[in-house]
Amino acid sequence: MSMADRDGVIWLDGEMVPWRDAKTHVLTHTLHYGLGCFEGVRAYHTENGPAIFRLKEHTDRLFRSAHILNMKMPFTKEELNEAQCAAVRENNLDEAYLRPMVFLGSEGMGLRADNLKVHAMVAAWSWPSYMSPEAKELGIKVRTSSYTRHHVNITMCKAKANGNYINSMLALNEAISGGAEEALLLDNEGYVAEGSGENIFIVRDGVLHTPELTSCLEGITRATILDFARDMGLEVRERRITRD
Numbered sequence: 362m363s364m365a366d367r368d369g370v371i372w373l374d375g376e377m378v379p380w381r382d383a384k385t386h387v388l389t390h391t392l393h394y395g396l397g398c399f400e401g402v403r404a405y406h407t408e409n410g411p412a413i414f415r416l417k418e419h420t421d422r423l424f425r426s427a428h429i430l431n432m433k434m435p436f437t438k439e440e441l442n443e444a445q446c447a448a449v450r451e452n453n454l455d456e457a458y459l460r461p462m463v464f465l466g467s468e469g470m471g472l473r474a475d476n477l478k479v480h481a482m483v484a485a486w487s488w489p490s491y492m493s494p495e496a497k498e499l500g501i502k503v504r505t506s507s508y509t510r511h512h513v514n515i516t517m518c519k520a521k522a523n524g525n526y527i528n529s530m531l532a533l534n535e536a537i538s539g540g541a542e543e544a545l546l547l548d549n550e551g552y553v554a555e556g557s558g559e560n561i562f563i564v565r566d567g568v569l570h571t572p573e574l575t576s577c578l579e580g581i582t583r584a585t586i587l588d589f590a591r592d593m594g595l596e597v598r599e600r601r602i603t604r605d
C-alpha cells in the first residue's frame with residue numbers, strides 16, 4: 362500500500378487533514394535541496410493506551426535540529442507534542458511510528474531563496490518492526506560500508522537533517538545488495554560511527570562501549586541505554602572504537 366494512499370489524518374501546519382490530501386507542491390524547497398529536519402518516534406502499546414517513547418526528548422531534538430539548520434519553527438514545542446499525541450489518537454493507533462518533519466515550502470527556489478515558509482507535519486501509522494521480527498532473536502549481518510559517515514565540518518551531525526540521509530541510504534543499499542542487513546559506517550578517520558539508522562554499542566567484559574558523539578547522531582535510544590546502564594551500575598565508556 363502506498364504511503365500516500367491510506368485512510369486516516371495527518372497533522373499539517375496546525376490542522377488535521379485527510380491522509381490523501383496532505384500534499385505539497387513539486388517545487389517544495391526541501392524536496393530539491395534536502396534542508397529540512399525530522400524525527401522518528403514510537404508509541405508503544407500499554408495497558409493504559411499507547412505511550413509515546415520520550416516524546417519530549419524527540420521534540421527537543423527536532424527543535425535543536427531546526428535551530429542548527431536556521432529554520433524558524435512556526436509552532437511551539439507544546440503544540441508539536443500535542444500534534445503527535447493527536448496523530449496517534451485520531452488515527453486510532455494502539456502502537457505507532459510517528460514522523461514529525463519540518464520543511465521549507467515552495468515560496469521560492471534556489472539556494473538564495475529568502476522568503477521560504479517553514480512548514481511542519483506529523484504523520485503516525487502502524488509500523489511494527491524496523492527490521493524483520495526475527496532479527497531481534499537471530500541478530501543481523503552487518504557490513505562495514507565503503508561510505509564514510511558525515512564529518513562534523515561537512516554537515517551538521519547533531520541535526521537529524523533530511524539531506525544527511527543520502528549518506529545512510531547509499532550505505533544501506535550497498536550493504537543490502539552485498540547480502541547484509543545493515544551497514545556499519547566509519548568516520549573520516551576510520552573509527553566506528555554508527556549504523557545507517559541507529560547508534561552502536563559493544564558489551565565487552567561487563568563494560569558498555571559506544572562511540573563518542575562526533576559524527577554519529579545524538580540518539581535518544583543511545584541516551585536511554587546509557588541511563589539504564591548507569592542505573593544498573595554498569596561501567597560505560599564513550600570512546601573511539603576501531604572496526605576490529
Ligand SMILES: Cc1ncc(COP(=O)(O)O)c(C=O)c1O
Nearest residue numbers: 557558559560578580581582583
Ligand atoms: C543515523 C541515525 N543514528 C542513530 C539513530 C538513533 O536515534 P534514536 O535513538 O534517537 O532513534 C537514528 C534514528 O533514526 C539514525 O537515523
